[in-house]
Structure formats: structure tokens, C-alpha cells
Amino acid sequence: MTGGYLKGRIRREDIITAAAAAYGELGYHGSSLREIAKRVGISHAGLLYYFPTKEALLAAVLERRDAEDSEREQLTVPPGLAVLRHFVALAEHNVRHPGIVDLYSRLAAEAVAPDHPAHEYFVRHYRAARDGVHESFAALAARGELRDGVEPALAALTFIALMDGLQVQWLTVPGDVDLVGSLRFYLQNLLTVPL
Amino acid sequence: MTGGYLKGRIRREDIITAAAAAYGELGYHGSSLREIAKRVGISHAGLLYYFPTKEALLAAVLERRDAEDSEREQLTVPPGLAVLRHFVALAEHNVRHPGIVDLYSRLAAEAVAPDHPAHEYFVRHYRAARDGVHESFAALAARGELRDGVEPALAALTFIALMDGLQVQWLTVPGDVDLVGSLRFYLQNLLTVPL
DNA sequence: CCTACCGATCGGTAGG
DNA sequence: CCTACCGATCGGTAGG
Structure with a gap:
């Protein structure tokens, strides 16, 4: 029973x-x-x-994806290096779970169309991701841990875009792309302190 | 008649x-x-x-896209800053032709599947793009125009990935993304000379 | 949860 | 180039 x-x-x-x-x-x-x-x-x-x-x-799939991300992401991480390291850890997680990357990349590309049922989801997703990273870059800048001339807003936008672009290229030619190494390379290039 | x-x-x-x-x-x-x-x-x-x-x-569409790119790209551009400027110019062109960006982004995401009819096209496309940019970064490095610790191979890979990721985000939230400015920001960050 | 069905749409073919 | 058609597949519904 x-x-x-x-x-x-x-x-x-x-x-x-x-x-x-x-x-x-x-x-x-x-x-x-x-x-x-x-x-x-x-x-x-x-x-x-x-x-x-x-x-x-589709809505249920996206809801569960968000729930999983929130779980892995402890809300206690303060803006700054820790958040960037968290994104690198996310990339490490993704490398071991290509299915998640597949899902995200395919849906993101389909959902550029304004009438796609997941469009609003990705609009919110991009905003939230950018804002979160922006806040961290701003905190780093305030502490002088960002190289001269690095604008936090642009750094945040390009960081998110880089993650997405790397994923598509990694899925297409897995052997040619070092997902985690590329992210580290990019971040280290913006910082005056070790990641 | x-x-x-x-x-x-x-x-x-x-x-x-x-x-x-x-x-x-x-x-x-x-x-x-x-x-x-x-x-x-x-x-x-x-x-x-x-x-x-x-x-x-589909094959005909991809063939024409390549033919148009080859036309715009004069083959006389030597590796170095000129190639990077050429990519920025390509981004400026793309901003005025969202249809091309749409086509490219949608197909690239679909074609990560190995059995997609455009898969081989994108494998070749990524290789060619990366190799071309790599050569230019290497030339810049030899002239001391690359910042210390910038590896040409990683710089090339992330540059191509950044372009692709920016395009998807730009299509989704056009008002939030400065395609050309972001690329300039990224490149200037790697260089010791003005772009 | 199932069988059975609906109208719509798909890529491709026949035959002009 | 067209009309007319094929078998397959689609999301969704009826009725249990």
C-alpha cells in the first residue's frame, strides 16, 4: 500500500x-x-x-533547472572572488554533465525568438547572471583587485557571453576546447590578484 | 526572349x-x-x-555565406592588429544585419549534434576561425604587443567563443548588449598597444 | 494512465 | 514550375 x-x-x-x-x-x-x-x-x-x-x-524543466542551481549555489557567498570561483566550479560541474550544457545551449539559441515559450525565462536568466557577476566585479574594483581600465559592467557581460560561447564550441568540438582553463585564463587576465 | x-x-x-x-x-x-x-x-x-x-x-545557404565572407575579407590582410580590427568591423556589419546573426546562431546551436547536416560545416568553421585569430595573436606576441601571460592559443579560442556568446545574448536582449563595444573591451584588455 | 482518434503539417514523389 | 498525392508524424482530445 x-x-x-x-x-x-x-x-x-x-x-x-x-x-x-x-x-x-x-x-x-x-x-x-x-x-x-x-x-x-x-x-x-x-x-x-x-x-x-x-x-x-518545458516550464517544469526550467523550474527544476533553477531549483538545482539555487541548491548548488549557497546564498551565503558574498560578492567578490568567491562568486567568480563559484562560476569556475559550475563549469567544472558542467564538463561532467554535458546533457545539462546541451539543454541550456539548445534552448538559449531557440529562445532568442520573442515568441518562444522560454524567451522570458532567458531574458530574466541573462539579467540575473549579469547583475550577479557585475556586483562581484564592482566589489573587486573597490578593493583595487581589478586591473586598470576594466569596467565592471563590461567585464560581467563578456564573462557571461564567454561562458555561453565556450559551451557551444565545446559541444561541437569537445577535444579542441578546454572549458575550465579558458574561463580561468579570461578571469585571471582581468584581476591583479590570483584567482 | x-x-x-x-x-x-x-x-x-x-x-x-x-x-x-x-x-x-x-x-x-x-x-x-x-x-x-x-x-x-x-x-x-x-x-x-x-x-x-x-x-x-541548407548546403547552398552555407556555401553562399562562406562566399560572402570571403568577398568582404580581403585575403591581403596580414596577421596582426589588422585581422583583429577586421573582426570588429565584422561585428559592426552584423549589428546592421541581425538576420545573418540569427541564421548563424541558430544553426550553430542545432549543429552541435554530430548527425546534423551542418555539423561538419561548423567543425571546419570553428577550426578556421580559431587558427586565423591564433596566428594573429602569435604575431602580436612576437612583437611584444600582447600583455604578459596572454597565451595566443587561449586568447584565440576565447575570442571566437566570446563573439558567439555575445551574439546570442544580443539577439535575446538587444538593448542590454553592446556587441562592438564588448569586443573592443575584450581585445584592448589583451593588448599593450591601442587597437 | 490506455486506445483510438482528430486536423494539421512534414519531406518527398508522380506525372505532367 | 504545378496539382495531387503518399506515408509519417505532430500536439491535443474523447472516453474510459
């Missing part, structure tokens, strides 16, 4: 996991409900019992 | 133009032959008279 609720919750998680993998491999538009359902072992109509529309499933 | 050949060639060019626009807006997989044909004012079967398969049309 195991609770039916628990079983349902597990099933939902399985569906979200399968959907995230499919979005990474095939893109959102390229991932049919039938394909995702097959990976879970149910019919596509059965999937729609858990998520009423294709977009609702 | 206008030559039928000329008319056919113009029609082919029109189809390629429409396809490139559609790929940018909707991605390759999201662009149906019927949609592209409608933009040209013919039936999708008519389109297949000019390009026998969907992939053949």
Missing part, C-alpha cells in the same frame, strides 16, 4: 528528466511528446495526463 | 535568401519547405525542382 501520490511524484520527475535530455539532444521544437513519453515507457497521451501541454512540460 | 538560364539563377538566389531568413527565424528543423516556398511565391514542390532535398538547400 505505497502512496499513490509518491508514485505520481516520481513519475513526474522521470518525465522531466527525460524531457531535459531530449531538449538537449533534439531541441525543444524537435522533441515530440511521443519521443519523451517513449523514453519514460508510457504513451504520449499518458504524458499529457501529467503535463497538460508541451509548454507546461 | 530573356534567357531562361538567367531567370533560373535569379530564382535560385531568391530561394537561398528566403531560406537563410527562415533558418534564422525558425531554425533549420523548424523551417519547412512549404514556408520557404511561400516566401518566394512558389509551391514547395516547385522549390524541390531547384533543390532536390531539404539538406541540399
Whole structure:
């Protein structure tokens, strides 16, 4: 007599996991409900019992991604070097989980279209990422740990862009790209102190 | 009695133009032959008279893109600052032609999948871009125009990645991103001489 | 959760 | 270049 609720919750998680993998491999538009359902072992109509529309499933995938990121990111990290190191650690994590990188890169590129269901998500995502890093660069600048002429706002914007661009190139030609080393190189270049 | 050949060639060019626009807006997989044909004012079967398969049309779009890039790029530019300035000029050109950026970003993200028909194209594209920039950074280093500790190979890789990442972010939140200014900022940071 | 179905759309072909 | 068509696939619904 195991609770039916628990079983349902597990099933939902399985569906979200399968959907995230499919979005990474095939893109959102390229991932049919039938394909995702097959990976879970149910019919596509059965999937729609858990998520009423294709977009609702996408929303659930993005929500879980945010929840995972928030978990890994302890909110206690103060602006400064620690935040930058945290991003390097995130890159190290990503190298061991290409599926996550796939998902993110594919969705980000699709979602440049204003009518894409994940567009607003990425607008917020970029703003939040930029603002967080900006704050850290500003703190470093105040302590004189940023090289002369380095504008915190531009440093933040280019840092986020670099991470994204590196990921796409890494996925395309994995052997040619050192994700973590490239990030370190970039950051060290802006700092007057060791990372 | 206008030559039928000329008319056919113009029609082919029109189809390629429409396809490139559609790929940018909707991605390759999201662009149906019927949609592209409608933009040209013919039936999708008519389109297949000019390009026998969907992939053949994609190949034609990529070929023309390369041809245009080669035209703009005079082959006489020697490795060094001039090449970097050329990339900044390319960014200025792109800001006025978002359709090209759309096409490139969408296809690059789709084509990380090894079985995507444009995958090999992007593998070659990344290699060529990196090698070209690498050569220029190496020349600058030899002349002492690169800051200490800047490795030409990493500088080249991150430069290409930065361009790509900036483009996606610029397409998503155009008002928040200064494409050209960000590139200048990045490059100036690596150099000991004014760009 | 299932089977069975809907209308719409896909790339490609036949035959002119 | 067209009309007409093919089999396959799509998201979603009906009714259990």
C-alpha cells in the first residue's frame, strides 16, 4: 500500500528528466511528446495526463533547472572572488554533465525568438547572471583587485557571453576546447590578484 | 526572349535568401519547405525542382555565406592588429544585419549534434576561425604587443567563443548588449598597444 | 494512465 | 514550375 501520490511524484520527475535530455539532444521544437513519453515507457497521451501541454512540460524543466542551481549555489557567498570561483566550479560541474550544457545551449539559441515559450525565462536568466557577476566585479574594483581600465559592467557581460560561447564550441568540438582553463585564463587576465 | 538560364539563377538566389531568413527565424528543423516556398511565391514542390532535398538547400545557404565572407575579407590582410580590427568591423556589419546573426546562431546551436547536416560545416568553421585569430595573436606576441601571460592559443579560442556568446545574448536582449563595444573591451584588455 | 482518434503539417514523389 | 498525392508524424482530445 505505497502512496499513490509518491508514485505520481516520481513519475513526474522521470518525465522531466527525460524531457531535459531530449531538449538537449533534439531541441525543444524537435522533441515530440511521443519521443519523451517513449523514453519514460508510457504513451504520449499518458504524458499529457501529467503535463497538460508541451509548454507546461518545458516550464517544469526550467523550474527544476533553477531549483538545482539555487541548491548548488549557497546564498551565503558574498560578492567578490568567491562568486567568480563559484562560476569556475559550475563549469567544472558542467564538463561532467554535458546533457545539462546541451539543454541550456539548445534552448538559449531557440529562445532568442520573442515568441518562444522560454524567451522570458532567458531574458530574466541573462539579467540575473549579469547583475550577479557585475556586483562581484564592482566589489573587486573597490578593493583595487581589478586591473586598470576594466569596467565592471563590461567585464560581467563578456564573462557571461564567454561562458555561453565556450559551451557551444565545446559541444561541437569537445577535444579542441578546454572549458575550465579558458574561463580561468579570461578571469585571471582581468584581476591583479590570483584567482 | 530573356534567357531562361538567367531567370533560373535569379530564382535560385531568391530561394537561398528566403531560406537563410527562415533558418534564422525558425531554425533549420523548424523551417519547412512549404514556408520557404511561400516566401518566394512558389509551391514547395516547385522549390524541390531547384533543390532536390531539404539538406541540399541548407548546403547552398552555407556555401553562399562562406562566399560572402570571403568577398568582404580581403585575403591581403596580414596577421596582426589588422585581422583583429577586421573582426570588429565584422561585428559592426552584423549589428546592421541581425538576420545573418540569427541564421548563424541558430544553426550553430542545432549543429552541435554530430548527425546534423551542418555539423561538419561548423567543425571546419570553428577550426578556421580559431587558427586565423591564433596566428594573429602569435604575431602580436612576437612583437611584444600582447600583455604578459596572454597565451595566443587561449586568447584565440576565447575570442571566437566570446563573439558567439555575445551574439546570442544580443539577439535575446538587444538593448542590454553592446556587441562592438564588448569586443573592443575584450581585445584592448589583451593588448599593450591601442587597437 | 490506455486506445483510438482528430486536423494539421512534414519531406518527398508522380506525372505532367 | 504545378496539382495531387503518399506515408509519417505532430500536439491535443474523447472516453474510459
